[in-house]
Structures are given as C-alpha cells and as structure tokens.
Amino acid sequence: MHDGGAMVRNSDNPGARKHARVVFEKPGFVIPTPDSPWIECDVVDISQGGVCLDVGAMFVPELFGVAFNPSGDVLRVCVRIWRDGPLIGARFVTAKELRQGVKLESPNAKREPEKVR
Numbered sequence: 001m002h003d004g005g006a007m008v009r010n011s012d013n014p015g016a017r018k019h020a021r022v023v024f025e026k027p028g029f030v031i032p033t034p035d036s037p038w039i040e041c042d043v044v045d046i047s048q049g050g051v052c053l054d055v056g057a058m059f060v061p062e063l064f065g066v067a068f069n070p071s072g073d074v075l076r077v078c079v080r081i082w083r084d085g086p087l088i089g090a091r092f093v094t095a096k097e098l099r100q101g102v103k104l105e106s107p108n109a110k111r112e113p114e115k116v117r
Contacts, residue, residue, distance in 0.1 A: 019047035030055060031065030031075075038067060050091040051078065060088055063102060 024046045029038035030053065042054040043066075051066060060080055068074040078090035079102060093102050 019049045021045040021047045021052070026068075028053065029067040029070070030058065030060055031067060032059075032061055034065075038072075043068065044087065050081070050089060051076070052087060052089050054086050055088055056086045063093070064090075066090070 022045060024043045026043050028041055028043040030041050031038050039055075039058060041056075041058070044052040044054055046052075053060075053066070060083075062080050064078055064080065066076050066078055068076075077093040077098060079093055080088055080090050082089045
C-alpha cells in the first residue's frame with residue numbers, strides 16, 4: 001500500500017490505454033447479483049473506464065457490481081474483461097448499455113482461467 005495519496009500508474013506504452021489508471025488500494029465490495037451478499041475485495045486501481053480488483057480465489061460473474069464504500073453510496077456495474085490469478089480487470093457499464101442489453105462476450109474473456117494460479 002502507498003501513503004494514501006492518489007498516484008497515476010504509468011504504463012510502458014501510454015498509448016495502449018484509453019484512460020489513465022489511478023492507484024486506489026482500498027477495500028471495496030463485489031456484488032455478484034443484485035440480491036446476493038456483498039463480498040469484500042481490494043480495489044487495486046481505477047480509471048474513468050474501469051477498475052482492477054484483487055478478488056483472491058472468488059468466482060466473479062461476467063456482469064457484476066462494485067461498491068466502493070460499505071454504505072453503497074458509490075456503485076458501478078461492470079463487465080469482467082480479464083483475469084490473471086487473483087486480479088480481475090473490468091469495464092464500467094453505462095446505463096444506456098444496460099438498457100440495450102450488455103454484450104457480455106468480450107474479446108479477452110476467453111483468456112481467463114477460472115481457477116486461480
């Protein structure tokens with residue numbers, strides 16, 4: 001963990017990402033389905049377009065919610081894009097996408113092993 005100040009994570013190829021990532025390193029909650037219990041995780045970093053979470057060995061469905069605080073004041077719906085061991089990367093879904101039906105099959109989803117290495 002760092003000292004609490006926001007840090008922008010640099011990339012070897014800055015053109016490879018649409019949005020800059022900010023190191024967040026705070027607890028959050030995965031919401032697998034609207035009626036299921038919230039499961040604590042660690043928010044590794046966040047950008048305008050998505051989030052990286054450390055979920056350990058937890059199964060995370062392709063479409064899920066993330067709460068950034070225990071009260072649920074800050075919630076986002078996400079589509080899982082990739083998984084590498086305990087880390088998952090997800091894209092934030094807009095209200096318009098939800099109304100139109102989110103296309104869940106992402107180009108990188110096939111690279112994800114469901115078991116943690």
